[in-house]
Amino acid sequence: MIKKVLVLGLCSALALGCKTSKTVTENAQQEDKKGDFKSYAKVITKDAITDSGLFTTHKVDDKVYFEIPDSLFNKDMLWVSRIAKAPSGYGGGYVNAGSKVNEQVVRWSKRGKNIDVKVMSFENKSDEESPINKSVKANNFEPILYSAAIETMKPDSSAYVIDVTNLFEDEVAAINAMDASARKRYKVKRLDKSRSYIEEVHAFPENVEVRHVMTYDAEEPPERGQASTISMLMNQSMILLPEDKMMPRIADYRVGWFTVGKYDYDSEALKSYDYEIIRRWRLEPKDVEAYKNGELVEPVKPIVYYLDPATPMRWRPYFKKGIEDWNKAFEAAGFKNAIIAKNPPTKEEDPDFSPEDVRYSVVRYVASTTRNAVGPSVTDPRTGEIIESDIIWYHNHLRSYRNRFMIEAGAQNPKARTLETPEEEIGEMMRMVIAHEVGHALGLPHNMKASAAYPTDSLRSAAFTQKYGLTPSIMDYARVNYVAQPEDKGVRYIRMMGPYDIYAINWGYRYLPEAESSKDEKESLDRWILEKAGDPIYEFGSGYGGRDPQSQRESLGKDQVKASEYGLANMKKVVPNLIDWTTKDGYGYDDLEEVYGELIKLWRGYLYHVVTNVGGVYETRKTADQEGVMYSPVSDDIQKEAVAFLNKNAFTTPNWLLDSEILDRIQSTGAVERIKQLQTRVLSNLLDEDRLMRMIENKQLHGNNYSVIALLEDLRSGIFTELYSGEKVDVYRRNLQRAYVDMSIGYINELEERNDIAGTDIIPLMRGELATLKSQINRMQYSTSDRLSRYHYKDLIARIDKAFSNK
Structure with missing residues (x-):
């Protein structure tokens, strides 16, 4: 027994000694490692403005530092570059605040005493075990977007600190505001570093946001008053992508979706297999067995949109309805409460709420003279998963709909004969605009062919339009019913969601629990399309190309000649009344001039709808197993x-x-x-x-x-x-x-x-x-x-x- 105790004691002493020796050695190595760099306190001083999140960010005087944890090296991150503010007239007026400049996947990696930012591509793929995988990797070598020397280490050695000031103040082509065509158009000489700077940096749990001003010397800026200068505010978003990847869904051009292109080099065909995957949110049922039995099931993670705190109170109900209108389509796909609209949380409810936080999707209300609304989203290019979305509503978009309602419905609808459009009508228009933009954010592009599915004269019927709307898809441009005539009572004048939208959402979002791969889904997806084949209500057309008269922006009905005749007949009744409808005592004629000018543009649109029939070609998207020509x-x-x-x-x-x-x-x-x-x-x-x-x-x-x-x-x-x-x-x-x-x-x-x-x-x-x-x-x-x-x-x-x- 005494021997055993002595042996155990000796072993314990040896173990303790070994452990102590190892710890001392590691500490010495860490000290040596830190000795290669400056002291943390000398780099990140007490005056630093620090924000903790995905990376810890520090702003020290005019310098910005990223503190990158060891655990985030070689992780996929999506880098999205947007124009936050642009000069008046930039891009001919077609480039607005919120316009995306670039989107790329990056990885931060350590290389000796430097940290590199590498741009990753997931366009070309092959199986890791496939022999050709070596060639795919060799021919897709990752470019280095930026490299910086390590300045210091976090005191506990868990993160490295680099100076990223030059990344945002120099002209880095992959993230800057000005592409080659814009530089040529405005005769840009150079980026002026003395007038370019980082405005603000914010860190959130899953993303980092940087806003920086870029100022260019330009001989011919968009407007003369800009003094040979173009200044732009850029917003850089860096978003951590999920490690648990969503299974992609392979696109089919017969159903309209925003897509991501791929090239598969494992194909047995005598070429790479070129295909596309659709962009969509990850919706999975909480109860898979109930879902399989045909019950409506809530998703594990619903799509939630918050309203911008700046949204006027009177418009909030219409915005929320426009968002949640899509639940009807999601129910067809087997989900209930799939999309939810919420008022902005108060400070008490969520003190950390910020529209810049990637965890929140927001309908932003922008006080701007821009007359538009957009529905962008951020997508994981590896899988097509939509990570988040910010719908942007520009305040003056109301003006566009007010004017259009007067021009195209004034002859038929007394409520349209004023610049003070009644709230019920303008609110319904806003609701449908928001629904249209949410449709984009769900993955749906414009379907300009939808409106041609309805007989033109059906748009004069109250029973038909109240039930079916103006077009089978809210993703068509069919804003106001200009076909209805003054004698047609009770018709609907404003677009609404239709059967194509329900069909498309079911096709893109229905969960297929038995499918173990994207290819396993194809049989079901093809069957759903063939079940609707031949019915124009379920056809898709992008409206590009200008060849198909049944796939045009702003057109209504199957017969474009008849629709334009109806529209012109209404315009001829509107023109003699424009002075009365647009003027008031004590004010000038600005509104009259604006509405009259827009009326002429709409008249021109009616004419173009007819022109497209001449030499026109109808397109019906098909695959080889379907009868007939395209x-x-x-x-x-x-x-x-x-x-x-x-x-x-x-x-x-x-x-x-x-x-x-x-x-x-x-x-x-x-x-x-x-x-x-x-x-x-x-x-x-x-x-x-x-x-x-x-x-x-x-x-x-x-x-x-x-x-x-x-x-x-x-x-x-x-x-x-x-x-x-x-x-x-x-x-x-x-x-x-x-x-x-x-x-x-x-x-x-x-x-x-x-x-x-x-x-x-x-x-x-x-x-x-x-x-x-x-x-x-x-x-x-x-x-x-x-x-x-x-x-x-x-x-x-x-x-x-x-x-x-x-x-």
Whole structure:
């Protein structure tokens, strides 16, 4: 027994000695390690402004330091660069506060006595065990965005401190405000470091936010008063991405979603497999078994939007309804209470609440003259998971809807005949705008094809519009019912959520518990699409390309010609009332001028909706297992009807619009130039080269009878009506006729200079048309007794002769 005690005591003493020796050695090593750097107290002084969060941030005088924990090295973080404030007129007025400049995944890594920020890419992928994985990694080497020397260590050695001042005050291309095109446009010389600085730094549990001013010397800034200077406030967000990755859902272009592109090099095909995944929130049911049994189940983590504390109290109920309207769609996907709107918490309820904290998604109310609303979101590019979203509502967006309601519904709806739109109507508009922007933040892009699913005359029916709205999707641009006529009572004038939205949310968000991989989901996803195939209510079209007349911004109904006729009929009733509806005693005519100008733009939009039918091609998105073709040309009859409409409503002088009572109140001159620009733009759009080439191709491939020759003959008879009637040619028509001749000559010159073989058919077509026109002018020019009209015809002949003599 004594031996055992002695042995145990010896062993304990040896163990203690070993442990003590090891601790002393480690401490000595740490001291040596710290000895390589400055003292923590000398770098992070008592005057430092410190904020603790994902990183601890320190602001010491004009310097900013990041204190990066060991545990966060080599973790994926999303870096989002946004313009927080931009100068007036920047980007032609299309770049607003909140515009995203860049989004990239970064990792912070230690390299000797330095810390690097590496930019990671998840676009190209392969299995870790696959032989090709080595090649994927070798050919996707991570660039180093920034590197800094370690300044000091945290006293407990758990974090390293670096100076990041230069990261935000120098011009680092990956995060700065000014891209190459903007630098060229404004003739930017350099970033002026003396006028560039870090404004504020905040740390939150899952993100770090930095705001910094960047000032550039520029020879031609957006506005002259900016004194050869462009200053911008940038917001940099660095967000920790989840280690527990969401399973991606593979996109299908037949259902509209915002997506992330991928390239899979493990594909057995003789190429990389190119595919896309959709952007969506992570919604998983709390009770999977109940969900599988068809019960509505709450998600583990619902989508929560807080209202901005700056939101006026009167508008909060409408904002909240617009957010929670989406619960109807989520219920179709099996979830209840999936999206929740909350008032901003008080200091007592949540003293740490901040809209900048990535844990909170916020509907921000911005006091700005910008007339817009946007629904951006932050997405994990590895999986498509939406991490957070801030909807931005700019105060003056109300102004846009007020004006549009008056212009497009004033003839039919007495509530629209005032600039003080009743709260019930303007509130409903705001609700639907917020719902539209939330739709973007949920992952849905615009569906401009949706409105063409409804027969145009159905929009004049109270029963139909109250039940189905103006379009099957709130993601379409269909803001006000301009089709309804004054005699149509009880119709709905404001868009609302529709069946396509419910279908799309179910397709993107329904949880498939049996699927172990994204590929396992494809059979179910395809089946849901095929169940709706052939029904235009469930079709998707982006509206890009300008070829499909059924996929256009702001259009309503299947028949664009009829819809535009209805819209113009209403406008003609609105114009004589604009003075009464927009003016009040003691004030000027600013509102009258604004509304009148917007009315002209809407009129132009109606005309463009019709133009797209000419040489138009319908697109129906399909996959190889579906019958029928994807593209089919618009019929001859519809094209001919469209041109007849344009001759009547675009190229005939719009005397109804030229109301002298209005014009003499808002301008001393300019009416002639305004109509000239509008008509020539429509004509230029109609004679677009791509459109004419499609018509030539459709004639060859499909036997369409409405050819370019037929188009030019119809235009000549419509634009040069006075040549055959002998009537006087007014100033508006002279401008239009000159534009037609100059445009035709310009076509020939441009195509010949380009030596464009594909466009050579257009050259003889235009030459033949000009020769025919010259012949008819020579024969008919003296049928008018108006001297100015005859001089005008002689001028047209001289222009044609000059063009031909130069060849």
